[in-house]
Amino acid sequence: MCDPCCLIVGWSPSTKSISQPTGFPDLPDKILCPHCSMVTKAKYKKDDYKFQLCFIPLCTCWSSEAYLACDNCYIKIPMIRGEPCRACHVSRPFDGEYCPNCGTKVGGEARSLNIK
Numbered sequence: 001m002c003d004p005c006c007l008i009v010g011w012s013p014s015t016k017s018i019s020q021p022t023g024f025p026d027l028p029d030k031i032l033c034p035h036c037s038m039v040t041k042a043k044y045k046k047d048d049y050k051f052q053l054c055f056i057p058l059c060t061c062w063s064s065e066a067y068l069a070c071d072n073c074y075i076k077i078p079m080i081r082g083e084p085c086r087a088c089h090v091s092r093p094f095d096g097e098y099c100p101n102c103g104t105k106v107g108g109e110a111r112s113l114n115i116k
Contacts, residue, residue, distance in 0.1 A: 010052050011061060015074065017043050021066040028080060028091035032101055033070040035077075039090055039101060042077060045069040082106065 020026065021044060031042045047064040050057040068077045078093040085092075085099040085106070098105055 008052075008054050011049050012052055012057065013047050013049050015045055015047050015069075018046050018066060020044060024066065025080075027068075028084060030084070030088075030090045031070070031077065031080070032090050032092050033073060033075070033077060034093055035075045036070060036073040038070070038072045041071045042068050042091075043071050045074070045076075 044066050046066050048060050049062045051059050051061050080091045087104040088102040090101045
């Protein structure tokens with residue numbers, strides 16, 4: 001007779017924050033996340049995929065490239081486009097004619113939001 005043996009194997013991702021990678025631009029002070037719509041800081045992150053045997057991580061099989069992620073929801077953010085807004089200093093990962101945070105025209109004059 002043979003004894004049945006069951007091994008559970010797989011992989012699991014783990015995400016960690018890293019310092020600024022070589023050749024990458026400085027982190028923006030404030031960024032508007034397209035996923036959670038929060039104005040927050042961004043961080044550089046990296047994913048490591050580890051081989052597991054019976055739910056015990058044994059070795060790193062693969063590592064992703066460094067990427068920019070939201071500090072609030074931890075989701076990958078596309079590359080920053082253009083300069084930060086002149087009025088509110090928020091960087092944005094998408095194109096647009098107006099700043100989605102304060103409404104100032106991109107490339108135009110900074111406007112005051114004072115209501116009289």
